[in-house]
Amino acid sequence: MTLKYDVLIIGGGVVGCAVARELSRRRLRIILLEKSSDICAGQSRANTAIVHGGYDAEPGTLKAKYNVAGNTMFGRVCSELEVPYRRNGSLVVSFSESDDPKLGGLLARGEKNGVSGLSIIGAEEIRRREPHLSKAASKALLVESGGIVCPYGLTIAYAENAARNGVTFIRNAAVTGIKKWRDGWHISATAGDFTADAVVNCAGVHSDEINNMVSEEKFYITPRRGEYYIVDKKYTGYFNSAIFQLPTKMGKGILVAPTVDGTLLIGPTAEDIDEREDTRTTRFGLDKVLAGASISWEDIPTRAFITSFAGVRAHCDRDDFIIGEAPDAELFFNAGGVESPGLTSAPAIGCYLAELIAERLSAADNPCFDPTRRAIPSFREMTNVERARAIAANPDYAKVVCRCENVTEAEIRQAIRRPVGARTTDGVKLRVRAGMGRCQAGFCTPRTIGILCEELGLDPLEAAKSSGASRLLSHYLFEKEAKPHA
Structure with missing residues (x-):
């Protein structure tokens, strides 16, 4: 069965998630497809985490335009989404x-x-x-x-807020084909087939491949x-x-x-x-x-x-961002070639594309839209009084899993249970920093695996670092048969 949406976004990096969140301000059926096992798996995860001022971009370019505009938005966006900035x-x-x-x-x-x-x-x-x-x-x-910001924290916050406002996220959904038919765009992916009135290409290093499937206005990454x-x-x-x-x-x-x-x-x-x-x-x-x-x-x-x-x-190859509707592909929108200052530009690109798409689809406002997202309470940042209160409300806050970063079992479970939640140990790490400290997950990995298995109903042999191909355990040492949730 082909699933039908108003807008389909390709790519779960910071730009894709920003577009999703801004589009959720409107009454639209929106889906985001991410090819990896988690959002923020590409360049949004591994970058310099800098909010650039805008002095470096060539005047008149889209890099300059969206850098300066995005910079001015960071205070408000990070306040609404409770992101460190x-x-x-x-x-x-x-x-x-x-x-x-x-x-x-x-x-x-x-x-x-x-x-x-x-x-x-x-x-x-x-x-x-x-x-x-x-x-x-x-x-x-x-x-x-x-300025400085947590890039994966921002991406995840955008995604969580978008999901709370009705956006559907599907991971492990690499796009394999796009065709324009009378009833809209037909998208083939490893997770199934989809139809949408509009497509937004936020595929990062693969954005040229997506664009070049549908447009004669080629570009190359x-x-x-x-x-x-x-x-x-x-x-x-x-x-x-x-x-x-x-x-x-x-x-x-x-x-x-x-x-x-x-x-x-x-x-x-x-x-x-x-x-x-x-x-x-x-x-x-x-x-x-x-x-x-x-x-x-x-x-x-x-x-x-x-x-x-x-x-x-x-x-x-154009040495600039490619933002907007492809001239020869109606309702196909690009956010292509978004390198530095892409993180800084993301809030402005998200707003621009969302407004453009909403106008093209004559979308009404979503009266239920909530711009706020609450972060997972961090044990390491609490006062002793706050810690006592947190433990009284949830005893799992008394169980420190990651000693380097003072991350508790309560935080890890919340990271998994959240909208667009963690499914791997890297997913947990990006959301609550378990494994990011001095020992680099040397002590906390076994318990993190145990919690993932308990929350997701996995066998320990299914637990992965970052994708299905990165299994952390290969076999049982002392058991002939696997025992789920061991």
């Missing part, structure tokens, strides 16, 4: 007097883009703000509107891998702002930045690759991260690295 500012630093004039060019570009709070500061002010920054820093562009290190919370507060070096044609360069969770992030590299899902870290890439970051942070404590990771971003 901090406007801590950014510094673009020159480490040579010969490069100082380039900062003036970035300042002029930012002002042309409509970015406020830009100024150039000297070495003395740099040192006052960032005492651990390299002594070679001579001048910097201060970007007061820069080059996967660009970026590798990172994460520094332990022991260095919380070591840097206050996001520290950028002067950008190049390959991106914004190697940065050092605090995260909203108290760690420090250094990276990324920028390497064009052939495989769109190749998120391996490499010795060459991580050495490049370390060498580049050492320009900003002279004495990087390498023994404090707790993990490394890589993300793949969607670099488009």
